[in-house]
Amino acid sequence: MTHRVVNIFLSVGMFVLCAVFLYQTNKLSYPSNVFPYILIIGIAILSLMVFLQNIFSKAEVIEKLEKINYKRVISIVAISFLYISSISAIGFYAVTSIYLMVMCVSLQSHETSIRMAMKIRNSFILTIIVVIIVYIVFNILLKVPTPRGFLI
Amino acid sequence: MEQNIFELIISGFINSLSPYHIFLMAFGVTAGIIVGTLPGLTATMAVALLVPVTFIMEPASGLVMLGAIWCGAIYGGANAAILLNIPGTPSSIATTMDGYPMTKNGEADKALLTSLISSVIGGIIGVIILLTLFAPLAQVSLKFGKPEYFWLCIFGLTTISAMSTGNVVKGLLGGLFGLLLGTIGLDPIAGVPRFTFGYRPLVQGIQLVPALIGFFAFSQMLTLMERDEKYIARYKQTSSLLKSLLSEMLQKGKSVLLRSSILGTFIGMLPGAGGPVASIIAYNEAKRWDKNPEKYGKGAIEGLMASESSNNAVIGGALIPMMGLGIPGCPAAAVIMGGLLAHGIIPGSKLLVESGDVAYTFITSLIIANLIMLPVGYFMLKLVANILNVPLYFVAPVILVLSSIGAYALHNSMLDVFVMVIFGTIAYILSKAGIDPGPMALGMVLGPIAEDALGVSLVIAQAKGSILQTLFLRPVSLILIILSILSAFSPLILDYLKKKKIFESEVKRNDSSCC
Structure with missing residues (x-):
């Protein structure tokens, strides 16, 4: 498995996490929902950055991960x-x-x-x-x- | 009054130096180091466990022992952090960052001794500040309202960018993930359950200590066991290390020790902040002020000195509002305050008038306890370091068993043990994707404090009708905002300046070779 694949999996996993938490946050009222919204938006933006970085990445991030047992x-x-x-x-x-x-x-x-x-x-x-x-x-x-x- | 205080200090020293008190301190420091070394058993737990023992003693003797336990436990947390990459107490999170790499580099002895000396120096500086400034400094801590707390947490969180040079995006992602985990449970403002997914026990939230044990102990053991290595690291006892290390520490780290100890004392004064926040901020500041910040995270002695001196200096700081105002700065201070109250001593403005002898015996005993910690800790670190000579296939399962007890002992809850294993597995998987547990732990530590402070600030802002005025324009907030911006962007600016310098020197070299 390469670093690129792992990073794509990571960003997709984080998107799913954001979706689950966003669904729950929508049920909350002010001020309980303020902090979670800020965090979810932050995670989504950073995950998108990781995703785009790896989709359009050059050869250096395609190197393989060390072998794991x-x-x-x-x-x-x-x-x-x-x-x-x-x-x-x-x-x-x-x-x-x-x-x-x-x-x-x-x-x-x-x-x-x-x-x-x-x-x-x-x-x-x-x-x-x-x-x-x-x-x-x-x-x-x-x-x-x-x-x-x-x-x- | 000044004469009285001076006399109280002298009599406090004389009381502390009685053979009985020295024995109690030696016992307390030893017990504290053992409990602090065991992952999951916190300094607060060590102090709380022995509070009932003090009920049969004179008030001053009981407090002398509790203070010594506290000092020993905070220092003891560094042993597991350095040798196994597992913070023995939450205050040692930042110690793992350079302590464990030093062990991996074959410098376990040096790291352990550095942490011991730094802890002693930090502890003594903290107590000296407590002794001299506790009345005026207690007033400063009162200027910290919720908006200031929020910015203090943000300042702490900016450490992530310094912590994760090389991949700031993943570091921030880890930090935000930790913050999100910290929101599980009751909302601190409205008391509404959040993100429990219908599972009622989650209403109590994710407990910090089991999560930290999972992040650092369980995931670290998985990482070690996935390889076929026999030992964690090779351990060679270094002879005549003390002299060379002392000169190295004096040469490299005078300012680091002083700055970190003052920072630790100041942060310790702020209720709720405590050792983890102090050590993280001190570590970040040491890195930010260093000419070679890239060496941090790879076994920089300065990083270790910053973390360990600041977390022990917190003790002096936390006692300032507790003794001066009756407001404990951290859970361990609250337990000691309980001990004081049980002995009929009421902390606050009348403490010096009504029980000045007990108060000053307690404060001066902390200096003696720190000095006693030097030989006791030195003797014990030789024993502790030998863990590295035990094969990994024996160490790892034992650590997992101790971690399970540590997670369970906090609330007698098996849920905490499951949290430890689940979070450890998540941290292990995320570490394979390049997200270290450090930022996640930082997020979990600071998240609830930050959210509580933000929530209350928003409510205040709503009542006052101005978010700008409440959250941004208060003098202390403004200072913290500026510091946060500097802290967040300084690694990027330093990186840019360094690259520019390298580029310029290369251009110069090319020019000279052309000529």
């Missing part, structure tokens, strides 16, 4: 959503332990020099240490509440 990013976001979604139901410490184990092991996948058993052992030790420290620091010392579920 989309698969890994999407899986991290998905696992993170799953993690926070299950916290309230199951319990912070139980889900956090599973999350840390899964993330640590999966993020070491490109470390070919480390054996799988070693990866699991290291991740397990880290998980135990982190969960204990988090419990002591947040629950006992700082009295910061953590979400509760049917487990701990």
Whole structure:
């Protein structure tokens, strides 16, 4: 994907955002609508500038983006959503332990020099240490509440 | 009266230097640094968490500890900002701009030590201003009405143009996007719910801290994890850094430190502005006054000095209206004011008469606390910097867990945790399109303050029958408008002048080679 395509996607995305917010702003009355109108107009003008700049751009903005490991990013976001979604139901410490184990092991996948058993052992030790420290620091010392579920 | 104040200052110093108070300060600074380093746990939270502990103490001792926690937490926010590009507290947003690039350049030690020394200097300058000028300066802050606040926010927003040299349009787009996100929830003037899309919990608006954790922590972790790198950056301990750094700071940054500390103190005096606004404006001013502004954002030590000295100077500034008038300048000052009230001490004009000894012990203890922060912080930064030696596949998931707690702890709300992840994902996607989280965060910080100020100003203007008179022609507003215009266009003018200079030197060179 090139920078030009990304910029066009960005400006189109911003136009859609403006349309959605404009529809909502039209339902508001003065003075609640003043600030949003100013912002929407500003975003629309700047998005148009980005759009036109890229439609009529010269070769220098057509350079390709650096390669991104989309698969890994999407899986991290998905696992993170799953993690926070299950916290309230199951319990912070139980889900956090599973999350840390899964993330640590999966993020070491490109470390070919480390054996799988070693990866699991290291991740397990880290998980135990982190969960204990988090419990002591947040629950006992700082009295910061953590979400509760049917487990701990 | 002058003699009395002098005596109170001396007795305040003597009280602050008692072994018990020094122990409380050392404990407070350490606890503050730890809480400040953890993303999502703010300085206000650190102070609020330990207010109940002070109830069993003498009023002066309780305040001494709270002040030390506040100083430590504001400084501690820089550690995560420098090492992980995650502001530990909102006051460290501007610290990420040059602190993290310094880490990437292999200068983590230098960045951490610079932030420590700058914080101490800024903190002390702020307290000295508080000590000497708190009565007259409290009156100046009263001249700031809503129209002036609006222009102060606009002045802060012009930082975006300086922040995004290279692509000002995308920087502004990011800033406006942040401002738009800040409008979600109840309208500050009429109390009308906006942009909730039928989802009732959104009426409370998007909370700043979870959004900032998302912008900086979650998106930063995604960026780091998308690559196959083992470490965030290589860390090498630099020996005998302190001496060379001190001479470099004195050589390059005397004026930066002084200007940023004075700016921080002044902005701290303004209710609602606080550390984030102070550090952003001080950073912008440092860049604007520098002969080589292009080095900012790439690891300029001056940028780091500006941000860190100003956010710690805010403490002295925020206490000026709180102690002099009973108006807290920021949430942490409000919590400390609550502590004062709980001890039966009423801030305001009678504070010096009725509880002068407690007030001056508290103020002078802030100087001592800042001095104690130097050895405590120096010892702790060696430990903190070792985070860089832990492989990324261990650091990243732990940061995500800590970020989740930070987002949740604010209101015990899982919605905030979802906000953190969603905003982090949006910031990550936008960063691929060249929109950095900095301008978005700036928009979110300043948006609600700016809108509130604009809304009230419009209502006043309607009552007075003149928008021009209310919004534009007040003396302080006029000064801020001129400063905003200068700040917005100075990067473009400087860029033009620089290109012109390069062009002229090339023409000269060509002429001489022809001859």
